[in-house]
Amino acid sequence: MFTVTFVIQEKPGTDRATALKHWGTTHADLVRQVPGVQRYVQQHAVAGPDGDPPFLGVASLYFADQAAFETAAASPEFGAAVADVANFGSPELATAFTEDHVIVG
16 A cells, blocks of 8 residues: 655635635545545644644545556646645645554554
């Protein structure tokens, strides 16, 4: 499994509830159309140690392998999903290719 993880920062001046709703509905519908996505997980940040969360949330897209991701990343559907981030979050995405290392569960 090949995973791409994004840290989504809040879009300045956007209401957090509105941003989360867009991310969970409109944006999620765009990601569902990306070819090769086997799993898509959004983790909405609800708080931080000192109160407000330091970011909107984290999203992970799972693919069969790196080649499947590369095919997806070249697709217009992937481009549309990336472009949509500007509607609810900062377009500057912290991105990493990650591996799950399950410790419990």
